[in-house]
Amino acid sequence: MDRSARRALGVAVLVALVAPAAVRADRWETTRQTVIDPINSEFHRHLPAHIKSRDLDQILSLYVTDTGSGLLWDGSRAIYPQQEEEMVRWQESTGRESIRDRYQRILDLFPTVDKAELRIHRIYWDAADAEGYPADVHLIVRGTRADGSAAQLDQRMHIHIAQRSKDWRITAEEVTAREMVSRREPRFALATEEAGIRNTHTNAGSPIFRMIGGTTSSAGTAVADADGDGCEDLFLPGDPTAVLYKNGCNGTFTDVTAQWGIPHPFPAVATGAVFFDYDNDGRPDLFVAAIKGGNRLFHNVPGSDGAPRFVDATVEAGIPEGDWSSMATVADYDRDGFLDVYIVRMGNHEKTSPKPNYEANNGLPNQLLHNNHDGTFTDVTGQAHVGDRGWGLAGAWGDYDNDGWPDLYVANEFGFSVLYRNRGDGTFEDVSAKSGARIRIAGMGVAWGDYDGDGNLDVYVSAMYANSRWALFHPDFPVPAPWYFRLLGVFTSEVKRRSDQIIEDQTRGSTLFHNNGNGTFTDVSSQAGVSDAQWGWGAEFLDYDNDGQLDIFAENGFVTGELPDDI
Numbered sequence: 233m234d235r236s237a238r239r240a241l242g243v244a245v246l247v248a249l250v251a252p253a254a255v256r257a258d259r260w261e262t263t264r265q266t267v268i269d270p271i272n273s274e275f276h277r278h279l280p281a282h283i284k285s286r287d288l289d290q291i292l293s294l295y296v297t298d299t300g301s302g303l304l305w306d307g308s309r310a311i312y313p314q315q316e317e318e319m320v321r322w323q324e325s326t327g328r329e330s331i332r333d334r335y336q337r338i339l340d341l342f343p344t345v346d347k348a349e350l351r352i353h354r355i356y357w358d359a360a361d362a363e364g365y366p367a368d369v370h371l372i373v374r375g376t377r378a379d380g381s382a383a384q385l386d387q388r389m390h391i392h393i394a395q396r397s398k399d400w401r402i403t404a405e406e407v408t409a410r411e412m413v414s415r416r417e418p419r420f421a422l423a424t425e426e427a428g429i430r431n432t433h434t435n436a437g438s439p440i441f442r443m444i445g446g447t448t449s450s451a452g453t454a455v456a457d458a459d460g461d462g463c464e465d466l467f468l469p470g471d472p473t474a475v476l477y478k479n480g481c482n483g484t485f486t487d488v489t490a491q492w493g494i495p496h497p498f499p500a501v502a503t504g505a506v507f508f509d510y511d512n513d514g515r516p517d518l519f520v521a522a523i524k525g526g527n528r529l530f531h532n533v534p535g536s537d538g539a540p541r542f543v544d545a546t547v548e549a550g551i552p553e554g555d556w557s558s559m560a561t562v563a564d565y566d567r568d569g570f571l572d573v574y575i576v577r578m579g580n581h582e583k584t585s586p587k588p589n590y591e592a593n594n595g596l597p598n599q600l601l602h603n604n605h606d607g608t609f610t611d612v613t614g615q616a617h618v619g620d621r622g623w624g625l626a627g628a629w630g631d632y633d634n635d636g637w638p639d640l641y642v643a644n645e646f647g648f649s650v651l652y653r654n655r656g657d658g659t660f661e662d663v664s665a666k667s668g669a670r671i672r673i674a675g676m677g678v679a680w681g682d683y684d685g686d687g688n689l690d691v692y693v694s695a696m697y698a699n700s701r702w703a704l705f706h707p708d709f710p711v712p713a714p715w716y717f718r719l720l721g722v723f724t725s726e727v728k729r730r731s732d733q734i735i736e737d738q739t740r741g742s743t744l745f746h747n748n749g750n751g752t753f754t755d756v757s758s759q760a761g762v763s764d765a766q767w768g769w770g771a772e773f774l775d776y777d778n779d780g781q782l783d784i785f786a787e788n789g790f791v792t793g794e795l796p797d798d799i
């Protein structure tokens with residue numbers, strides 16, 4: 233190839249790299265204005281607002297059909313009659329009914345509507361027919377029933393939407409599932425204020441997350457009976473304000489931060505924290521992970537008044553500085569009688585980005601610190617083979633194969649999660665792929681629990697369910713694919729398929745893996761109904777009603793623009 237030909241090829245490659253991207257960006261902007269934003273307004277904002285204001289005519293104005301199909305209103309039956317909550321499911325009777333009657337029935341169920349939400353699960357952009365684009369949606373209505381019970385209706389619908397004149401309208405609607413849970417007396421009451429918990433999370437020194445509009449680091453919690461009086465005390469990390477509350481054993485808490493030796497201002501941007509007794513003296517010590525300013529280990533020693541004094545033992549204990557830490561999780565992984573620490577870490581999100589953002593492996597390596605029994609720790613990450621470099625946000629120990637050795641699950645935000653099997657010899661095997669527990673989600677939390685009581689630990693990995701995900705599947709959306717795909721010059725159906733899979737994975741929400749008892753896991757999220765816990769953060773199994781069955785508590789929420797409907 234002569235020089236001019238080489239230069240010509242160089243120009244062609246540049247054009248291929250730059251031009252299609254620019255054209256696509258323009259096209260996406262137009263699509264956003266004419267398709268995405270109007271759909272968002274009509275169905276995420278207007279429909280729920282009209283339901284909340286009980287305005288049937290306004291609700292019906294979003295439809296260009298008078299009747300819908302699917303489930304009718306007879307044939308409902310009680311599910312779980314042994315539970316305190318009343319749960320009703322409609323399932324037998326189907327047919328046509330007027331859309332007006334359908335919404336009148338919903339409004340009749342709820343004399344008071346507190347909240348209504350339409351969640352668009354998917355719009356099938358490539359399957360348009362005479363009625364428009366097919367879509368799967370989920371209507372949630374929360375409120376108070378005539379008998380005073382708090383209730384939530386969940387109705388799943390297969391609809392078609394189309395642009396009529398300039399407005400987006402529903403052209404067809406089939407109700408595919410409907411259930412309602414209600415309860416007369418609330419089981420939980422908000423007790424923060426009366427308990428004297430007056431903490432507001434601070435993270436003043438947190439480096440910004442450049443990729444996500446300058447958001448900052450998140451928070452953690454640690455609970456243990458630090459003073460041995462039989463009541464659980466509470467640590468809330470932060471920067472500059474980390475707070476330690478003593479439980480008064482009477483429903484109230486007292487701020488003992490200074491008294492018990494926690495420094496103020498806290499010397500690091502603290503995130504996840506855990507109490508654990510690293511020297512086996514019966515007093516819970518405190519490990520605080522930090523995104524910046526270094527992880528800290530506080531030794532719990534008795535003060536002259538008998539109350540704990542937390543003494544910063546970080547340096548003597550040999551804790552590596554370890555910035556970009558999300559949290560620590562402890563277990564005695566080598567069963568030598570002393571608890572060890574595993575630290576899950578993110579990437580440097582101030583100066584770098586996850587690359588590629590659907591399979592990132594450029595985070596800081598996680599760390600395993602072996603407890604040497606003499607108050608010091610040794611970083612054994614390398615020899616144990618647990619230095620995962622995903623952008624980690626959470627991890628948890630659990631013996632999934634019942635061999636007595638704690639195994640480790642790590643959830644990453646921009647790539648695949650990891651399951652490490654403990655070989656029992658100080659090393660671990662990455663069994664993510666062969667166990668089937670590997671998943672690419674925006675992982676935020678990990679919880680082990682035997683939810684079905686078969687003796688095998690199952691695992692729940694919480695992640696974001698993006699309510700705007702349907703928009704990302706539009707063919708005009710700039711694909712999250714490697715740049716070299718564009719060198720092909722054409723946007724092949726295979727590229728589109730892979731791109732859709734990445735989007736599906738990263739926005740699909742939380743995952744429940746059932747442990748099959750033979751070293752493998754099955755994703756049962758859909759049938760268990762636990763995927764869409766909204767924009768998920770930490771999650772935990774707990775049996776909240778003491779019926780012997782594990783339930784899931786899943787936190788959620790996120791920053792958004794002025795219109796919070798897309799979370």
Ligand SMILES: [Ca+2]
Binds near residue numbers: 457462463464
């Ligand atoms: Ca206590």
Ligand SMILES: [Ca+2]
Binds near residue numbers: 563567568570571572
């Ligand atoms: Ca140990």
Ligand SMILES: [Ca+2]
Binds near residue numbers: 630631634635637
């Ligand atoms: Ca094990």
Ligand SMILES: [Ca+2]
Binds near residue numbers: 685690747
């Ligand atoms: Ca199980």
